[in-house]
Amino acid sequence: MSEYEFAQRGPLRLKGAAAEKQRKKRKRKRAEEAGNEEEGGAMVEKGVSSKKPDEEEKEEKRALDKRTPAQLAYEKIQEKRQIERILKKASKTHKQRVETINSPAACEVRSVIRFLSARNLPAAEIHRQICEVYGDTVMSESKVRKWVRQFKDGRNNVHDEDRSGRPSLITDDLVASVEARIRENRCFTITGLSNEFPDVSRSVLYNIVSGHLKFRKLCSRWVP
Known part of the structure; x- marks a missing residue:
């Protein structure tokens, strides 16, 4: 009988290799369990938040909305x-x-x-x-x-009603007075008329001469 018959057969193993392998396996298992717990907690929170009643949402909207019915x-x-x-x-x-x-x-x-x-x-x-x-x-x-x-209420007129505005500064007496001055001196100027009528503005005098009396200036002379 040989002395090698009682020797252990199989692949060689380093001392302590099996214990290290078991330790890594347990560590990996604990990490997987911790990850599953975190994922489960997140799913539970998500489920709780998604199950918020519609009535509460409606009440929140009503509280923010200030409009009356x-x-x-x-x-x-x-x-x-x-x-x-x-x-x-x-x-x-x-x-x-x-x-x-x-x-x-x-x-x-x-x-x-x-x-x-x-x-x-x-x-x-x-x-x-x-x-x-x-x-x-x-x-x-x-x-x-x-x-x-x-x-x-009884209105029959479909047109706009007359509005009371500023009274016109041009009167018939003023137009007659300006015309008399012009006929006395046809080589007049608006400045000269302004001196004759100090209470009347130059724009009103020009409006009377050109608009009401229809005078126009030809060769420095106003003719009808």
């Missing part, structure tokens, strides 16, 4: 009407757009408003009808409501 309803109606106008305008052909009356007189539009108001149509319907004929920019709905209110 009436304002919200009005804006919703305006948005709906704007969408309807856009769709209606998009559905028109080129021929229909050409047939629209452009740049109507203000009194014409007011006459239409008066006629439709006499038929007891609401202001919104009147505005819709005149926009169909004259275009969307002919008159705003607020102005239509104003004219409807005035016609219902």
Whole structure:
């Protein structure tokens, strides 16, 4: 019997190599477990945040929005009407757009408003009808409501009322006095007239001479 029969057979192993391998394996396993725990915690937080109720979000939006229910309803109606106008305008052909009356007189539009108001149509319907004929920019709905209110209160005139402005500085007596001075001396100047009428400005005198009396200057002489 040989003395080598009891020797361990197999590949050679370094002393302590197996223990080092086991240590690295345990370290790698702990690192994987720690990573899985962090990933799981992040998923739980994400799940909790994604499960936020819709009611809380709505309440937050209401708290930030300072508009009243009436304002919200009005804006919703305006948005709906704007969408309807856009769709209606998009559905028109080129021929229909050409047939629209452009740049109507203000009194014409007011006459239409008066006629439709006499038929007891609401202001919104009147505005819709005149926009169909004259275009969307002919008159705003607020102005239509104003004219409807005035016609219902008894107004019959569709034209603008005369406004009280600054009285004219040119009177008939002043024009007659300037004309008399000119006929006395046709070689006059505006400066000379200004000396004769110190209370009247040079621009007013020039307006009287050229605009009212129709005098023009020929060879340094003003002739009618």
